[in-house]
Amino acid sequence: LDFSGITGGGLKNMVKGTAFELELTSLSQSITSHPPVEQLLKPMERVRLLCEDFASKHPKRYSIAISDVLKTGLGLTDEKVYLSHDDTWLKSGKNGFAVTDRGFVCRNFSGNPQALSFKDFKAVKEITPITSKLSDANILAGGQPIVYVTGASDTEKNDLNHLIQSIQKTL
Numbered sequence: 352l353d354f355s356g357i358t359g360g361g362l363k364n365m366v367k368g369t370a371f372e373l374e375l376t377s378l379s380q381s382i383t384s385h386p387p388v389e390q391l392l393k394p395m396e397r398v399r400l401l402c403e404d405f406a407s408k409h410p411k412r413y414s415i416a417i418s419d420v421l422k423t424g425l426g427l428t429d430e431k432v433y434l435s436h437d438d439t440w441l442k443s444g445k446n447g448f449a450v451t452d453r454g455f456v457c458r459n460f461s462g463n464p465q466a467l468s469f470k471d472f473k474a475v476k477e478i479t480p481i482t483s484k485l486s487d488a489n490i491l492a493g494g495q496p497i498v499y500v501t502g503a504s505d506t507e508k509n510d511l512n513h514l515i516q517s518i519q520k521t522l
Contacts, residue, residue, distance in 0.1 A: 397521045402434035405514045420444040425456045426464045455497035473522040480512040
């Protein structure tokens with residue numbers, strides 16, 4: 352049946368006083384009483400989807416997979432990787448970051464990798480975003496680097512800042 356030509360309360364009036372009135376009312380209430388789809392997903396699934404969306408906007412620099420070299424450089428073992436970025440020119444894994452199912456792992460300037468669990472990230476009071484003035488950029492959570500990129504465009508920096516804020520809200 353095609354009800355597309357019926358506007359306003361026309362459909363409701365058409366079934367008023369019939370056996371279909373109760374069914375239509377029940378269906379209408381069940382549709383509006385369900386939470387949005389995003390609320391039905393577990394937080395880690397939402398984080399994964401946020402990372403996937405970000406990577407799709409910047410596919411040349413970010414991936415939802417991780418190279419073995421970067422995995423080794425970040426000291427990852429069996430974590431599920433939601434987003435990764437190898438910031439070295441030759442993809443040597445000496446600089447970069449990953450968002451995993453456990454939290455963030457960041458390594459910059461060939462230093463040691465630093466990890467921040469989602470539990471600790473959730474408790475962080477201050478997140479320092481990337482500013483458009485810097486060419487080398489960290490996003491800091493409570494003073495600890497969780498994202499490191501160089502040569503990012505202003506759009507990319509804004510999107511990274513938004514991603515991190517969205518992850519924190521999700522947790």
